[in-house]
Amino acid sequence: EYSVNANMNGAASRHLTANKPDTLTVSGLTGDKTYYVRVRSYTNRNGKVYYGAWSDVKSIKTANNDITKASVSGISTKAFTGKAITQNVTVKVGNTVLKNGTDYTVSYSNNKKVGKATVKITGKGKYGGVITKTFKINPAKQQIQKLTTKSKAFFVDWAQKGSATGYEIQYATNSKFTGAKKVTITNNKTDKTTVSKLSANKKYYVRVRSYTTVGGTKYYGAWSATKTVTTKK
Template structure:
């Protein structure tokens, strides 16, 4: 019995002696490459050494979801094991060294609590899915050294805010920033280009959908060096309102279902508009130059309605296209039942500054403001002005004729009304008052006197005086001891219709018993 008990105690002693050593080794450190080691301490996992990390033993250990910070030390050049820290549930910070050549595939994919990840300034590319579904990542800063951002690299980084700056030598692959809902602006560095193959009217790129469904994106600036905006590049960016396309861009696509777009002016360099380029932009007013050679199928003027799994295109009722009249544009409008507005024909211009004027005895030539498709035209440079019937009371004419780049003619009218008169005196009488005014010597047929017990002339009564030579009138049958508000205006009868001056300033008088 004693011998048996001694054996049991010996076994227990051996277990208690070796078990902690095994657990301790599993949880703290080890090798992860020929010259690389890792260590876990105080919720921080540090990889140090040099060269390549080709193993990620920490992924299979119980400590994995206790990691809150990852530090890759200077000297590490590659991490070849995919998903090195993917699904690390509590990871919040990650620091990568300047020696690292690229960000590996899915290295931090689905680290939902990751808030900060500083990228090295010399990094060459960011691999596919590197930060996909890092919902808490606060900021995305792309170093100028990056030559390529691979597909879905920052897919669903929904908390990344502010302006996203894309360096000129960086290729942005498809879905790279899909569903980055909090980015408000995308700016491409001048010199940025899209790498593509082309047979003049068709082109092939690997950058479609790069910024798809960035729900809070409001502004995009396209530099002159970016010759192509690829198909679906900004598709479904529902808050996008401000698009600046610089002179030099040749092919425009990529704005499908940008439902908040209201106005875009295309530069003269644009030659091609891709299929469905602006489909699903129901509020868009597009202004284009005559240099456009091709407009793709369903490119403009269509809304997309979800029916089952598919977006079905329907023509937008009343859709207008502004441009210079040329075959490609007018043919597209004709084929699709849209309205074409020639932005170089002044007959389509809006003219302001032609309100009613008062007779002066001299020719009246009001200054006008002429706008066409959002552009304010310059007098004597873009158009000339001719006035007629603009001296006497009646309807005057203004004729605008296009000049230089602009063509066509538009005629507008304005009223010349009688010269206003004014009350000179009001005298009180028994249940009456007498009004005196300045007489108009010319271009007047008579006058109207209006009076009321309310200062806003509510329930006012009007008395007409049919001779312009009359300068006074007594108004009778009024209430005794009552205050009246009085005003007067002149009129001229033209073709049986009265044309009035403005009302005079009001005066008051109180009747007697």
């Protein structure tokens, strides 16, 4: 039941005939108006209806505006840091920039690990409704720690990332990596390898990146800075 009167005079009601779900949105009300709300349960037994006591009455003020019509910017792909990641969110209705904490609040979920994170923008004050957006958290940028020459080969040692599932080493004979070849390391505890069967006395451009598999989807970190090595005979 809900009413504009604290004593529930003139209350309207909504009757749910199943015990699930346990939530309800009541729409079509007057904006910027205080409503008083209470709930009770009932049970049917042998054709009779037994009612529980009403809950305590709570009040809520309806919003004048629907925040779901607003535009949201400032949400972008981020790199893993090991800490909870947030966004610099801007919410606008037309040319008006809404205020965080006054017109809306922001909350996050799944925003610490590599994968898909969620940002939830909930209307407040004059604004009602919820906007939900997602963003990717990719593995952290890789780093080549050592790159040394060998006979028709090179040895590369990169940073071990705790968030990674595996690594990719890409190498080419040009800085644009045209026609590049790739070595995939599927063991995240392996942080070094030797790439062999190369041409002798040849300059190679090398870079490394991490990847993490979450729910069957691969998330790739940024490539390391490119380093060069010239193979021996």
